[in-house]
Amino acid sequence: MALRPDVIKRNKSKKQRESVKKSWQNKEIREKRIEKMKKITGEVKATYGHLGKKHTENTKQMISKSRRGKTANENHPKWKGDGVSYSALHIWIKRHKGKPKKCIKCGKINKKKGDVHWSNIDHKYKRKLEDYKALCPKCHKKWDLEHKLTKH
Ligand SMILES: [Zn+2]
Numbered sequence: 001m002a003l004r005p006d007v008i009k010r011n012k013s014k015k016q017r018e019s020v021k022k023s024w025q026n027k028e029i030r031e032k033r034i035e036k037m038k039k040i041t042g043e044v045k046a047t048y049g050h051l052g053k054k055h056t057e058n059t060k061q062m063i064s065k066s067r068r069g070k071t072a073n074e075n076h077p078k079w080k081g082d083g084v085s086y087s088a089l090h091i092w093i094k095r096h097k098g099k100p101k102k103c104i105k106c107g108k109i110n111k112k113k114g115d116v117h118w119s120n121i122d123h124k125y126k127r128k129l130e131d132y133k134a135l136c137p138k139c140h141k142k143w144d145l146e147h148k149l150t151k152h
Pocket of ligand 1: 103104105106107108135136137138139140
């Protein structure tokens with residue numbers, strides 16, 4: 001397998017690099033080298049295909065354009081109507097409401113993971129931020145029992 005010209009270049013010592021730099025100032029040597037490089041790069045391209053190639057500016061713009069405006073609410077690609085998955089919902093809630101600070105019922109402070117979480121008050125899991133309340137697991141259970149909600 002032929003080495004890529006940029007790899008060869010990178011492995012050169014400082015002294016070698018300086019002599020290369022000097023020789024580049026000579027037009028004849030420079031042109032010869034460019035020809036040689038073109039030949040090598042051509043071969044490399046044929047061997048490596050797409051590998052290592054970066055997106056062109058045009059593609060980059062196209063990608064960013066298609067992503068624009070799709071990060072919030074209903075434009076989010078994860079939303080598939082109201083039948084969105086449970087975990088996707090919680091990612092969305094966290095993104096919009098942040099971490100729950102304390103339980104709205106007993107006032108328990110959210111110190112570590114699982115202390116307080118966003119609970120859907122009617123278990124309909126709608127895309128409504130106000131339907132989610134910060135509750136500790138204990139109060140969440142109580143809430144669900146009181147409202148005869150069992151399905152998570
Ligand atoms: Zn609580």
